[in-house]
Amino acid sequence: MRFSPLHFLLLAAPFAYANEALDVLEGKIDANSIILPPREIPEGEEAEQERVENIIYLPPEWAPSPLDAVWSRSVLYDNSANPFIQQFAVAGQYDFSASFGKAETIPSGAIPARNTDLDGTRSRRARLGARILAFNNTEIEAMGEFAGDTQYRGVERLKAYTQVSETTGVTLGKFRPNFGTESRIEPSLSPYPYRGTLTNMVAPPAALGVSIHHAGETLDYDIGWFSSDFDPDFGSMDRDGMFNLSVSRTFVERTGDTLARTKWHVDYLHNFDAGRSNPQGYDLAGRRSANGNQLIVQNPAYRHLFSVGVKMDSDSSSFSGDFQFAKGDSTVWGLTLGATHWLIPGTLNLVGRYQYAGTDDPRGIVAAPGNSGDLRYDASPFFAGDEYHSFYLGTNLHLYKDSLLIRNGVEYMILNDEVGNSFNTEAFTWQTGAQLSF
Amino acid sequence: MKSILLALALITPAFAVGFDTEGFGQRLNGWKKNRTAVYDFTDASYRTHMPTITETTDGGIYISTQVDLIAFGDAGAISHIDMTFSRGGTLLSAQLRSTIGRKTIDTGLVRRPEEPVPPVAVEGQPAPKAMPFNAAEELIIELFNRYDAEMRKVSEGKDAEKRDLFSRLGGSKNAKSANLAAGLRHNCNLMLLHVGGGAK
Numbered sequence: 001m002r003f004s005p006l007h008f009l010l011l012a013a014p015f016a017y018a019n020e021a022l023d024v025l026e027g028k029i030d031a032n033s034i035i036l037p038p039r040e041i042p043e044g045e046e047a048e049q050e051r052v053e054n055i056i057y058l059p060p061e062w063a064p065s066p067l068d069a070v071w072s073r074s075v076l077y078d079n080s081a082n083p084f085i086q087q088f089a090v091a092g093q094y095d096f097s098a099s100f101g102k103a104e105t106i107p108s109g110a111i112p113a114r115n116t117d118l119d120g121t122r123s124r125r126a127r128l129g130a131r132i133l134a135f136n137n138t139e140i141e142a143m144g145e146f147a148g149d150t151q152y153r154g155v156e157r158l159k160a161y162t163q164v165s166e167t168t169g170v171t172l173g174k175f176r177p178n179f180g181t182e183s184r185i186e187p188s189l190s191p192y193p194y195r196g197t198l199t200n201m202v203a204p205p206a207a208l209g210v211s212i213h214h215a216g217e218t219l220d221y222d223i224g225w226f227s228s229d230f231d232p233d234f235g236s237m238d239r240d241g242m243f244n245l246s247v248s249r250t251f252v253e254r255t256g257d258t259l260a261r262t263k264w265h266v267d268y269l270h271n272f273d274a275g276r277s278n279p280q281g282y283d284l285a286g287r288r289s290a291n292g293n294q295l296i297v298q299n300p301a302y303r304h305l306f307s308v309g310v311k312m313d314s315d316s317s318s319f320s321g322d323f324q325f326a327k328g329d330s331t332v333w334g335l336t337l338g339a340t341h342w343l344i345p346g347t348l349n350l351v352g353r354y355q356y357a358g359t360d361d362p363r364g365i366v367a368a369p370g371n372s373g374d375l376r377y378d379a380s381p382f383f384a385g386d387e388y389h390s391f392y393l394g395t396n397l398h399l400y401k402d403s404l405l406i407r408n409g410v411e412y413m414i415l416n417d418e419v420g421n422s423f424n425t426e427a428f429t430w431q432t433g434a435q436l437s438f
Numbered sequence: 439m440k441s442i443l444l445a446l447a448l449i450t451p452a453f454a455v456g457f458d459t460e461g462f463g464q465r466l467n468g469w470k471k472n473r474t475a476v477y478d479f480t481d482a483s484y485r486t487h488m489p490t491i492t493e494t495t496d497g498g499i500y501i502s503t504q505v506d507l508i509a510f511g512d513a514g515a516i517s518h519i520d521m522t523f524s525r526g527g528t529l530l531s532a533q534l535r536s537t538i539g540r541k542t543i544d545t546g547l548v549r550r551p552e553e554p555v556p557p558v559a560v561e562g563q564p565a566p567k568a569m570p571f572n573a574a575e576e577l578i579i580e581l582f583n584r585y586d587a588e589m590r591k592v593s594e595g596k597d598a599e600k601r602d603l604f605s606r607l608g609g610s611k612n613a614k615s616a617n618l619a620a621g622l623r624h625n626c627n628l629m630l631l632h633v634g635g636g637a638k
C-alpha cells in the first residue's frame with residue numbers, strides 16, 4: 001500500500017497543525033488535501049449566528065413583446081460615454097376616457113329630486129415632453145400638457161433631479177410636492193382613471209420649488225419648499241410659500257415563497273399663505289353645485305395638510321392605503337384603500353378602490369364624478385356635500401406592457417349632506433378609456 | 439541554441455485538433471454576413487454566433503459558442519456553450535451558461551469522467567459483460583442533467599414574468615415553452631461532430 005500524504009496527515013492528526021503548514025510551504029503536501037479543524041467558537045458567541053439577509057425586491061419583468069422595436073424608438077440618443085448628455089428620450093401620454101351614467105339627488109322635504117347626466121367623453125390627458133440624463137448624475141424631465149382648458153393646459157412639470165452624493169439628491173423646478181400615496185405614482189402607471197376625490201381637492205398640483213432628498217439607514221427624508229401661487233405655466237415665488245416634509249420607510253418582507261415590498265410614508269404640508277393663495281388651482285368660487293344648487297362662496301383653503309399611507313407591492317398584487325387630513329377654513333379628512341391583482345399576469349389587471357371623505361363643514365367636500373375626476377381639469381358638473389363614499393371596480397387590459405392599455409370600470413358614489421340641507425346624492429357610472437404612453 | 443529550438447519545433451507535433459467552422463455553419467442554415475446563423479429547431483427560432491476558438495497551452499482547443507433563443511427579434515435567452523478539447527481531439531470538459539431575463543443558469547465545469555473499473559470475474563459465474571463506455575457521451579449527459587436541474591430550480595418559483603396581450607397573441611416562444619435544452623444539445627452535438635483530428 002502506497003503511503004499518500006493523507007496517511008501521514010491522519011497519523012499526525014493529534015499533533016499541532018503548524019507542522020502541516022510547514023509541509024505545505026516546503027511543497028511536500030498539497031494545501032488542498034489538509035482538513036482543517038472546526039472553527040473554535042469563543043465563549044459567549046452564539047453557536048449558530050443568524051446571517052442577516054439583505055433581501056432586494058425585484059418586480060416581475062415584462063416579457064419581450066412584438067411592439068418593443070417601435071417603443072424603443074422613443075430613446076433618441078443613448079451614449080453613456082458622453083460626459084454631458086447620456087440619454088435623451090421623448091415621453092408622452094394620451095388618455096381618452098368616456099363615462100356613462102347619472103347622478104340622482106334624493107328628494108328630501110321641500111327639496112325636489114334632481115338628476116344630473118354624467119355622460120361624456122374627453123381627452124383626459126395629452127402630454128408631450130422629454131427625459132434627459134445629463135452629467136452622469138442629473139435627470140431632467142419636461143412635460144407639457146395640451147388637454148383641458150386654459151387653467152389646465154401648460155407646463156405640467158419641468159424639473160431636474162441631481163444626485164449630489166450616494167444618499168442625497170436635490171430636485172429643482174416645477175413638480176408635485178410629496179403628499180399622499182397617489183401623488184407619488186406617475187399618472188401613466190396609475191391603475192385608476194384618476195386620482196381620488198380627496199387628493200384632487202386638497203393636494204396641490206405641480207408648483208415651483210426645491211426639495212432635498214436624503215436616504216438614511218432605515219428612513220428616507222424629503223424636505224422642500226414650494227410656491228403657493230398656482231399657474232398653469234410658472235407661478236410667482238413672491239409669497240411665503242409652502243413647506244413640505246416627508247418621511248418614508250421601505251422594507252422587503254418574505255412570506256413563504258413570495259416577496260413583498262412595503263413603503264410607508266408620512267407627509268406634512270404647511271401653507272403659509274392659506275387664505276390668500278390658491279395652490280390647488282381650481283376655481284369654484286361663485287359657482288353652484290349640481291346636486292343642491294349650493295353656492296360655493298370661496299375656494300377651500302388649507303393651512304395644514306397631513307397624510308400617512310402605505311403601498312405594498314408583490315408579484316401578482318398590490319395594495320395601497322392613504323389617510324389624509326387637511327385643516328384650514330374647513331377641516332376635511334378621508335381614507336383611500338386600493339388593491340390590484342393580476343388575473344392574467346401582464347394582460348388583465350383587476351383593480352378596486354374605496355374612498356371615504358368627511359368634513360364638519362357643509363359643502364366642505366367637492367366631488368366631480370364621472371369623466372372629470374380632477375376639479376382643475378373640468379369641474380362641471382361638481383357636487384358638494386360633507387360625507388363621501390366611492391367604490392370603483394374595474395379591469396385594465398394591457399395591450400403592450402404599461403404603455404398601451406384599455407380601462408373599464410364601474411363606480412358607485414354616495415355624497416351625503418348631513419349637516420346642511422340633506423342633498424344626498426348617488427351616482428352610478430360606467431367608465432371606459434384607453435391610454436397610450438411612451 | 440537555435441538548432442536545439444528548431445529541433446524541438448520539429449519534434450513537437452503540429453497543432454493537431456481543429457474545428458470545422460464552415461461545416462458547423464452549414465448545418466445551421468449557413469453563416470450570414472454578421473457571423474451568425476439563424477435557424478428553426480422544434481418550433482422555436484435560434485441564432486448561433488460564430489464560435490470563438492482559442493488554443494490551449496497543451497495544444498488542444500477551447501471553443502466558446504453563443505446561442506440565442508429569438509423572441510420577437512430580440513434575444514429571449516442568451517446561452518454560452520464552452521468546450522475544451524485535448525490535442526488529440528478528446529473532449530476534456532464542457533460548461534453551459536444561460537441568462538433568461540434576470541435569471542442565470544450555470545452548470546459549472548463538467549470534466550471528462552474516468553473510465554469505470556471493470557467488474558471482477560468471479561469463478562463459477564459467467565464473465566460479466568463490460569458495459570461500453572463513451573467518455574464524451576457521459577460528459578454530455580452529465581452536463582445536461584445539471585442543466586435541467588438548474589433550470590428546474592429557476593422555474594420552480596412562481597411564474598413572475600408578465601406578458602402583455604400582444605406578447606401572448608404573438609405566439610413567440612419564451613425560454614420556458616421552447617425546449618431550450620434541446621436546442622443547446624443540438625448545437626453541442628454539431629460542435630462535437632465538427633471537431634477534427636483524433637478519436638473522441
